[in-house]
Amino acid sequence: MAKSPNPELRNRRSHRAILDATWELAVRDGYAKLTVDRIAAQAGVGKQTIYRWWPSKGILALDVVDEKMGPATGFPDTGDIAADLKTQITGLTTLLAGEVGIVYRGVIAEGQSDPRIEAAVRDIIVDPRLELCRERLDRAVGACELRADIPTRTMVEMLYGPVYYRFLLPSPESDLRQSTEFVDHILSGLRAQI
Amino acid sequence: MAKSPNPELRNRRSHRAILDATWELAVRDGYAKLTVDRIAAQAGVGKQTIYRWWPSKGILALDVVDEKMGPATGFPDTGDIAADLKTQITGLTTLLAGEVGIVYRGVIAEGQSDPRIEAAVRDIIVDPRLELCRERLDRAVGACELRADIPTRTMVEMLYGPVYYRFLLPSPESDLRQSTEFVDHILSGLRAQI
Amino acid sequence: MAKSPNPELRNRRSHRAILDATWELAVRDGYAKLTVDRIAAQAGVGKQTIYRWWPSKGILALDVVDEKMGPATGFPDTGDIAADLKTQITGLTTLLAGEVGIVYRGVIAEGQSDPRIEAAVRDIIVDPRLELCRERLDRAVGACELRADIPTRTMVEMLYGPVYYRFLLPSPESDLRQSTEFVDHILSGLRAQI
Amino acid sequence: MAKSPNPELRNRRSHRAILDATWELAVRDGYAKLTVDRIAAQAGVGKQTIYRWWPSKGILALDVVDEKMGPATGFPDTGDIAADLKTQITGLTTLLAGEVGIVYRGVIAEGQSDPRIEAAVRDIIVDPRLELCRERLDRAVGACELRADIPTRTMVEMLYGPVYYRFLLPSPESDLRQSTEFVDHILSGLRAQI
DNA sequence: TTCTAATCGAGACGGTACGTCAAGTCTTGCC
């Protein structure tokens, strides 16, 4: 049924070169000028080799974003939920405001018209990190730092919604990199009542 | 230097037909399949007539979105800030979850790679409505309903960030149309302390 | 039903440039290296413009061959059928042994697998010229130079068969340009008996 | 220098399967759709195995044609040159009008752009059979059936030129399988004068 | 009988060309 080739036979050198070329071209010329032809040329690879392993340019770019974002492991846990969230959000916004953001914005844009990419963004980037955040929030709820009557999923959306808002709809009046300012205000509404 | 033609000579019938065709095709086939050729054909209009009055497909679609969203006038003001925000957000999410959202998502996606569209989205759609919200929040601050030490711009981002998050990164586990749930929690953190 | 564009709107400059480029590239690099991309580049023309007016590379090349062969008008008629045939065959073989032959061979080759090209070769190149020859032969039959009991179509095939044979299956032992040698021998069998 | 592998190590089963697959696919789908990948798949053979023993698809197909045409041995010799030629041409045109012709046409077409194939067509198919015909004609000359002042090579071209003409440039008005009609007319011009 | 080397099936690889699609510009003739 599936036509997917045997991953064991995949050529490491080509695989690496494609990811590197995608990153390099996207960062250098912008996501809009990224084309499969150029990636192939830059990587010294046949176009078919790209299509063999990735269904579309968007999914390929997503893999690059995933790689550059680093592993979705280990939400900080110092016992202070506010500090931990600020640490995490600082890390995230630093990435989003940098080269990774250039590519990630392009991928999310493609996701608006391609459901497979939209799903992949959720599955590969968003959900794993969201889940780590939820676990941390669950622990804070358990420690009576946060209210227990709000689903942690909702909490996550409250905390990261404004960050993505500034990321995807940037304004000269708002600075993505100062998104930690939201944390205290939002936590005020989420803290367990005395 | 200026290339803009005389708007007085603009043909009303064509103008109307172009906007209608854009809306109809975008809603029927999705923003991804919207092309200038098809709009022109559907509108019974020459392609050049479209390019004479709009610099790109994205800006044209944005005009359609603007029209369908209705005038950015009159944020509700019953004296109850929570109720007013819920009223407003209910109206917005109803739009975003419907046909308008299909087109708006496409426009925002194009904005990720075209700064002119990104700016136009802010200028035409986001900022005017955001400003109305700020004015309402300012009044709530004046009425000591909300804290005075947080910029109302930030408050707006906290309130609408999660809405756009669910709009642009939809998940089967979250329902854009139930975004009023955020309001009370966020306002908890924004209310003036006794 | 037909999607063929309006020939009145055809751009003369592009049309000319495409034919010229096709000829030049085919002659310079050989028919095998002729590609639509290269023709377009050499002609300074979009590929789509080629596909708009010609269904395939073969038909385009055929048009060039037709043009270079010159009009299929006026089979020589001095009253001496043998001399006239030799004149005509000398002209033809001079063409076939030269640059026109390079392209024509390529077109005939494509015709072996594309019935539309095969038909076009007949309709555009072969049949009109064959018809002129038949008319000349008919006159020779009328003048009792040739037998009346053999269809002139068959006579044409007898006369030109060996020419095409040497053209398409060339051998170091046979010289296409000396194909007039066939004429007398074949006419011996076609002459009216005394 | 020589790259040819040791033929002794050749796998008979694979060899057979490749030839059979080539024939089957060429006849079923036409020469134009014949690809090395498909041959390999159909034969249950690696592509490299094909390229190890044949330099190109055309040469492989030529081997199949050669095989299907049968051995180039034994031009008929009843003492009646006209009858013998008709017998032979009937046999040939029956082949060419059938499945063999489909493949042979494709091979000749490839020969138009690949000199190695062109040479192979001559060496493997045409020349051996032409030589047999020449020998028969020589005998007819010796028996004073035919003129001695025309090279038998030329005679062969006169006799088979029209056949190949109808084969390679078929027309609805001419029937390849009735090419024996040429024989008597051409022989009229070749017979020894009394 | 084991060793060794070439062939084998399989299929990924770097390339080239294809034919299609859309964007945005240019041209023509009508109003």
Place this chain on the structure above:
DNA sequence: GGCAAGACTTGACGTACCGTCTCGATTAGAA
């Protein structure tokens, strides 16, 4: 001069084959 119509250049797309290459598995003659 705006307009409908549509041809134009440009450039990316995703597919199809080519002929080469790499990989273990198989196999057949030589040791």
